[in-house]
Amino acid sequence: MARLAGSDGETTAKAIRAQSLALFARHGYAAVSMRMIADAVGVQPGALYQYHSNKQQLLVDLMRGHLEALLRAWREEEDAADSPVQALERFARFHIRYHITRPDDVFISYMELRALEPDEFRAIEVLRKSYEGVLKAILEAGRVQNIFSCEDPHVSAMAILAMLTGVNSWYRSGGRLSQAKIEDIYAVMVARSVGCELEGRSDV
Amino acid sequence: MARLAGSDGETTAKAIRAQSLALFARHGYAAVSMRMIADAVGVQPGALYQYHSNKQQLLVDLMRGHLEALLRAWREEEDAADSPVQALERFARFHIRYHITRPDDVFISYMELRALEPDEFRAIEVLRKSYEGVLKAILEAGRVQNIFSCEDPHVSAMAILAMLTGVNSWYRSGGRLSQAKIEDIYAVMVARSVGCELEGRSDV
Amino acid sequence: MARLAGSDGETTAKAIRAQSLALFARHGYAAVSMRMIADAVGVQPGALYQYHSNKQQLLVDLMRGHLEALLRAWREEEDAADSPVQALERFARFHIRYHITRPDDVFISYMELRALEPDEFRAIEVLRKSYEGVLKAILEAGRVQNIFSCEDPHVSAMAILAMLTGVNSWYRSGGRLSQAKIEDIYAVMVARSVGCELEGRSDV
Amino acid sequence: MARLAGSDGETTAKAIRAQSLALFARHGYAAVSMRMIADAVGVQPGALYQYHSNKQQLLVDLMRGHLEALLRAWREEEDAADSPVQALERFARFHIRYHITRPDDVFISYMELRALEPDEFRAIEVLRKSYEGVLKAILEAGRVQNIFSCEDPHVSAMAILAMLTGVNSWYRSGGRLSQAKIEDIYAVMVARSVGCELEGRSDV
């Protein structure tokens, strides 16, 4: 019919983001239909096209939103005064903390890259590589200062990111381990993986 | 038309496995149609139903085949005489070696669990947990002998598996690093993550 | 949002007529969406419904506007003192001149009759037959005076109108032939088709 | 379900051609849905895609089929021994006879060119221009031999084709005039339009 009394574009836009994120993460982009999203939002499928020009663009908008927010958050978190060891710990803790609270964004931004058409893929890859570059720079700085025993910063960065992001594959909030404890455990493992012991935590 | 001269069920069966594996890995189960698989194999879609009763069962057959082969391979690899440190290194090297050569099987067996219907999911999970149990047992053995500094064998096992399997996300055969070198690097990182140094390799 | 400063109903009405005419002529009524028209006009689709109650009525308004203007123009052009030959030449020249400058109106008024619902169709047919009657009357007058060799005025009228209107299918303003030259050529052909030579133009 | 007992591809293919031709001619390409065609044929819409890869290709197949058959038919009809006057009469009679029995093919092949995408349009235009070239060659031959008073063969060809094809806009089989009589009338008009009288027929 027409606009329902009280309906509001911004509210609908947020609901579409939230519901499509949850559905894509749970079932995968290809397995989620626009009808499923519309049902979750409480509108007809056609209404989704007022907000995203097609299904692919909806996915792109979710990914771009996540990666841009992630990069902004790190820029606020980082401290130029950190030593490489401090920077590595800060990064590990930040990564876990940021990712653990947004498992759906994380999952689709890493797993649904294959669903992107070439142009969209390239645009998103730029953002993703930009974040990977943060960790690589930290490792490289530690390596040239002979603080890290890290033969190949690229491989180490990939391994560390895989390990850190892997938390999301098993973490459930309210589970046995607190978020802070998980940060502690992983910070130590990350440091050790480049040959460092974090001070005062050899007991972990 | 009837059977083409020279067409052969076993050949077709293998081609279906190979092509569906590659397609599911590249695009995801939901994004691959039976027609795409049939085209890749060189038959009509209806022919696929001579080998797998439906699309879901085709996926299950691929996963079960992979996981059963993986467990068989480990049983041939393991050595009851190993110390926990040796066992951990053997496991790390085995995991990388086995997985690096079967990236498609690995990928779909981890990523397409969500595409399984409940009954099929449970059956596959049993196999998967059985393999995770191998690593957990090694870690637990090292922990009780005070060889590993490993507070929580379950968390550590998940972290290590994530890191090891993560190789597949960036490894390309013929790349800069040999498979043996990658095994070395990861064996050291895995050992360090539980507080051990592998002998004679502090230079890695 | 309310009315934009400076927006003006009459301007919009004219723009809707101009743009819908061009789009219907180029792509056909059924292939043009209200959204396409709105985009061309520079308004939202809903705004179109302030001027025409629905898409069908928009088409009817275009056709009626054209046919009524055509009949008015002929009434101003015709000369009761003409002989049948003069009247036929006048009609041929008028038809070409009037139609050649309004190709879009002409095209949709002839081609989109099939898109009209029965009631609207009948109303438009009355206007169209009224114009065809003009030519038929001229031919009939020439026939009864034994000036035209024209066995069947109806068939001849249809043939002549098809030929004359056919100019629009290839004429492009600024092309090789001037409008006046085209009028000359067709006036001669029309006259000859009923067995007459126009005076002083046997060279054409 | 599956193939119905007794269903047969060639039968269905012909039915699709016949029904889509009739529907496109009556309502226009854009106004006809695949569902309408499927209903007329007596199959589900999806079955149409076994015969034509999409709606556009269905239209192209209809047009190409018509134009190729038309050119083949003329090649069998033409007689190299004809004088220009004889050739012109033969062409006029052939054109009317061929087109009058295939009004739907004719209509869509001339009117739905605008519905073609650029590549398809070019391919069809080649065929259409090839047929126009037949008439132009006849006119040109008569002009250089000073038999036809025809200043511009291209314009005359367009005018004559418009007139001849225009028959389809009013002819109904079983109507007042026989097909032979219509051929006679038009043959005379066409000849006169280039300044010739057909022998023994000045009475028409």
Add this chain to the structure above:
DNA sequence: TATGAATGAGATTTCATTCAT
């Protein structure tokens, strides 16, 4: 007078699957 949000219907097309041959 016009917008912005939405609807309900329907468009084209693809899908997994079936089964007579």
Add this chain to the structure above:
DNA sequence: GATGAATGAAATCTCATTCAT
């Protein structure tokens, strides 16, 4: 063992239209 023809359901997306603002 495989094809070729078809189904019934569902996918993505567009459409004309409505109406609170």
